[in-house]
Amino acid sequence: MRQAQTLSVVGFVISLIMGGAGFSTIAMADQAGSNSGEIVEDIIEEVVGQTLETIREEVRRNTGIDPLKRGYDYRRQYEPAPSGISNEATRELRKLNEEHDQKIRKLDEELQRKLDKARAEFEREVAKEDKSEKIREKRAKLVEKVDKAEDTFHEKMDKENRRFDEKRNKILLKG
Incomplete structure (x- = not known):
């Protein structure tokens, strides 16, 4: 019996993803019954x-x-700091790196909040629906929100990485 329910759930999810090709989504949702939370x-x-x-x-x-040793742009080759770099420049680089890491962690936290909000909204909206087409629409909306949040994260992270590399180069030049 558990295997049949699992297959029903898997079939339902596949039909949601594939747009219902070859599956009676509503029938599968009815068979899944209490497993709708699992599907979500x-x-x-x-x-x-x-x-x-x-x-x-x-x-x-x-x-x-x-x-x-290097900066954050993975597409670039970096020269390590010269061996005679001053202690002050070393401290500045370490402080710059700590600030950069903190900003990246904050960007990660910001993304987490956006994804949590999108997830909660999806769960709320899907709980109101019983038609597979509407659930597919809600899923597409979730994908759109997640993609937008991820793109924003990447843009901000790239900006912070460029800022770090520019400041690193200035410190090394005066170093």
Whole structure:
């Protein structure tokens, strides 16, 4: 019995994703019955969860570097700081790096809030719906919001990375 319910849920989710091709979505939703919450969670995991995992990896790549060795633009080759760099310049670089990491973490927190808001709104809206077409529309709206939030995050992070690299270069030049 559990296997049949799992297959129904999987079929329902697949039909939502694929636009109902070959599946009677409403019938599957009826069969899924109390598993509708599970379906919503599956959609959220697919749309929001994958984005969160991608962003976590990017935050890891964009924080915690050694500013004496390189900057944050992964497309550039960096020369390490000269061996005779002053202690003051080293302190400035370390402080700059701490500030940068803090800003990236704040951008991550801002994105988390936007995704949480989109997730909550999706859950609220889907709870009112019983038609698969409407659920598909809500899912598309969720994808749009998540994509927009992610794009904004990337734009802001790129700006912070450029700002860091410019300041790093100034410190190294006077260094």
